[in-house]
Each structure stands twice: as structure tokens, then as C-alpha cells.
Amino acid sequence: xxxxxxxxxxxxxxxxxxxxxxxxxxxxxxxxxxxxxxxxxxxxxxxxxxxxxxxxxxxxxxxxxxxxxxxxxxxxxxxxxxxxxxxxxxxxxxxxxxxxxxxxxxxxxxxxxxxxxxxxxxxxxxxxxxxxxxxxxxxxxxxxxxxxxxxxxxxxxxxxxxxxxxxxxxxxxxxxxxxxxxxxxxxxxxxxxxxxxxxxxxxxxxxxxxxxxxxxxxxxxxxxxxxxxxxxxxxxxxxxxxxxxxxxxxxxxxxxxxxxxxxxxxxxxxxxxxxxxxxxxxxxxxxxxxxxxxxxxxxxxxxxxxxxxxxxxxxxxxxxxxxxxxxxxxxxxxxxxxxxxxxxxxxxxxxxxxxxxxxxxxxxxxxxxxxxxxxx
Numbered sequence: 001x002x003x004x005x006x007x008x009x010x011x012x013x014x015x016x017x018x019x020x021x022x023x024x025x026x027x028x029x030x031x032x033x034x035x036x037x038x039x040x041x042x043x044x045x046x047x048x049x050x051x052x053x054x055x056x057x058x059x060x061x062x063x064x065x066x067x068x069x070x071x072x073x074x075x076x077x078x079x080x081x082x083x084x085x086x087x088x089x090x091x092x093x094x095x096x097x098x099x100x101x102x103x104x105x106x107x108x109x110x111x112x113x114x115x116x117x118x119x120x121x122x123x124x125x126x127x128x129x130x131x132x133x134x135x136x137x138x139x140x141x142x143x144x145x146x147x148x149x150x151x152x153x154x155x156x157x158x159x160x161x162x163x164x165x166x167x168x169x170x171x172x173x174x175x176x177x178x179x180x181x182x183x184x185x186x187x188x189x190x191x192x193x194x195x196x197x198x199x200x201x202x203x204x205x206x207x208x209x210x211x212x213x214x215x216x217x218x219x220x221x222x223x224x225x226x227x228x229x230x231x232x233x234x235x236x237x238x239x240x241x242x243x244x245x246x247x248x249x250x251x252x253x254x255x256x257x258x259x260x261x262x263x264x265x266x267x268x269x270x271x272x273x274x275x276x277x278x279x280x281x282x283x284x285x286x287x288x289x290x291x292x293x294x295x296x297x298x299x300x301x302x303x304x305x306x307x308x309x310x311x312x313x314x315x316x317x318x319x320x321x322x323x324x325x326x327x328x329x330x331x332x333x334x335x336x337x338x339x340x341x342x343x344x345x346x347x348x349x350x351x352x353x354x355x356x357x358x359x360x361x362x363x364x365x366x367x368x369x370x371x372x373x374x375x376x
Contacts, residue, residue: 026291032052035329079215
């Protein structure tokens with residue numbers, strides 16, 4: 001479904017459903033990280049705590065989306081040409097990820113907000129999820145980049161295999177990743193299981209499996225999409241699992257992550273194939289519009305927290321009521337985060353993508369008119 005989303009980049013066949021999922025994921029992340037002072041209203045404060053409990057799942061949804069979309073890039077090329085150009089793929093992904101990231105690093109380097117040795121070399125060498133970074137949100141970019149490297153060489157190696165064999169081998173890697181995570185959780189390495197690539201591959205690779213099914217077994221994908229009862233049950237299980245494991249990090253990092261990996265993958269099917277009239281609603285369109293700028297928002301949203309605390313203090317000293325302070329502080333953070341995401345997307349990310357497409361165009365076009373969902 002193609003709908004004009006206010007002001008958006010000119011991307012062929014851009015899907016509002018995918019932007020909605022991106023928007024949902026970034027809003028979950030913002031909900032976790034934003035400064036949310038107490039409102040003084042018991043039930044509202046409890047509701048905010050519940051919303052925040054879902055915040056950590058935003059990155060997991062991003063991972064599932066990335067696996068599905070980026071996997072689709074390589075698998076579409078493989079199906080069309082019989083091979084993939086791994087170097088071109090990696091260069092194209094680097095040009096998408098690096099310019100906005102490096103601009104963020106430059107700003108932090110010259111602002112002096114963080115000591116340089118707490119973030120610069122870690123991010124330049126893309127190992128911030130192993131050695132830590134004071135720019136906390138960039139850890140997930142390292143996971144993504146390691147995933148790109150793995151996937152490029154994995155698909156290259158699997159190029160001569162039938163799709164069922166590719167799925168089987170992906171499942172083997174998933175079992176290995178989950179097994180390593182269970183061992184790490186058992187030894188109490190909870191932070192490592194949250195950030196380190198080898199423990200997070202299931203979230204990404206279930207998305208890749210979905211892309212294999214979507215590209216090579218379209219009838220099976222359509223049957224899955226038409227089974228709304230199964231998809232609805234999976235969504236209920238997903239939400240229930242998040243709520244039940246939020247206060248138990250051992251259960252969350254072990255079984256919880258696995259259920260989320262499967263649940264978010266099925267949620268992609270549910271949302272992408274939905275024919276609901278909600279897609280025409282202003283709320284759906286607004287969330288999708290935010291999703292267009294999700295990468296920039298993700299990189300810059302943490303900058304809004306500090307000023308929001310100063311605003312909170314000013315309003316408190318002027319005897320504003322707690323609810324007014326909460327609403328003002330949250331809206332300020334949302335506005336600043338979206339503004340910075342919009343600005344960096346239009347000034348840095350999209351011009352970089354235009355140059356990328358000029359000098360490193362995507363693979364050969366297929367004569368097949370069938371729509372295949374892939375990443376940018």
C-alpha cells in the first residue's frame with residue numbers, strides 16, 4: 001500500500017506498513033529513554049511504567065525488521081542473478097549507516113560532553129557493544145554491522161544451496177546463538193547477552209528466514225499471512241511474555257528474547273499484510289512518518305533528556321502542577337528528537353544515499369514484476 005506520508009524521501013515503492021513498524025520501534029525506544037517525571041496521578045504513573053517496560057523491545061523489533069529487509073536485499077539478488085555481490089552490498093550498507101553515525105561522533109568529539117576515550121575508538125572500530133561507549137544507543141549499530149558481515153558471507157557460501165537448506169542452516173546458527181546466550185545467562189553475564197552480537201543473532205536471523213519464505217515460497221507466506229488467528233495468538237503471547245519477563249532479567253534474556261524474536265517476526269507478517277482501515281488513520285500515518293526518520297531520531301534522541309530536566313526544574317519552581325510538567329517535558333523531548341532526526345536525515349542521510357545509488361547502484365533488476373519487500 002502506497003500512501004503519501006506528509007513530507008518523505010522519494011523512495012520507489014516505499015511501504016507505509018514498514019515505516020509504521022519503524023515508527024513503532026523508535027517510539028518504544030523513546031518511551032524507555034525519555035525523562036518522565038511523576039504526574040501525581042497513580043494510574044497514569046503506573047501506565048507509564050508499563051509503557052516503559054516495553055521500551056527495551058524496540059531494538060528487538062528493529063533487529064527483526066533488519067533481518068527481514070536486509071536479508072531480502074541479498075536473497076532477491078541471489079534469486080535474480082544466481083549470485084550476490086558481497087562487496088557492493090557491504091559498501092552500500094556502510095554508506096547508509098556511517099555518515100549519520102560519524103557526524104554524531106564528530107559533534108560529541110568537539111562538544112566535550114563525553115571524554116573522547118569513552119566512545120570514539122569504540123565506535124570507529126565498531127566494537128562499542130563489546131567495549132562499551134558513553135554514547136549508549138550506538139551499541140545496536142555494531143550488532144547490525146556485524147550482522148551485515150555475517151549475512152554477506154553466509155549467503156555467498158549458501159548461494160548454490162536450495163532455499164530449504166538455507167533455512168535449515170539459518171536455524172542451526174539460531175540454535176547456536178540461543179545456546180550461547182543460555183550459557184551466558186546461567187553464568188550471570190546479563191549485560192553481555194543484551195549487547196554482544198553472538199547472543200542477539202536469533203532476532204535478526206528469524207527475520208532472514210521470513211525473507212526466504214517471502215521470496216522463494218510466496219504461497220507459504222500468503223498462507224501464513226491469511227492465518228489471522230495464529231498471528232493474533234502470537235501477538236498475545238508476545239505481549240504477555242514481555243510483561244511477565246520485564247522484572248526478571250534472567251528469564252527475559254533467555255526465553256524472553258527468543259519469544260520476542262519469533263513474535264516480532266510474525267508481527268511483521270501481520271502488519272505488512274494487514275488490510276485494516278487503520279492504515280488510513282492520522283495516528284497510523286503519523287507513526288509511519290516518524291518511522292521515515294527513525295535512524296536519525298535513534299542517534300540523536302538522548303540529547304533531549306538533559307534539557308528536559310532543566311525545563312522540569314524551571315516549571316517545578318514556578319509551581320506548575322505535576323501533570324502539566326510531565327506533558328511539557330515529554331512533548332519537548334519528542335519534538336526535539338524528531339526535529340534532530342528530521343534534520344540529520346535530510347541533510348546527511350538522504351544525500352549520502354543519493355551518492356551511494358549514483359556510484360554504487362543496487363544489483364541487476366529483475367524482469368519479474370512480483371513485488372518483493374527489501375530494505376533501502
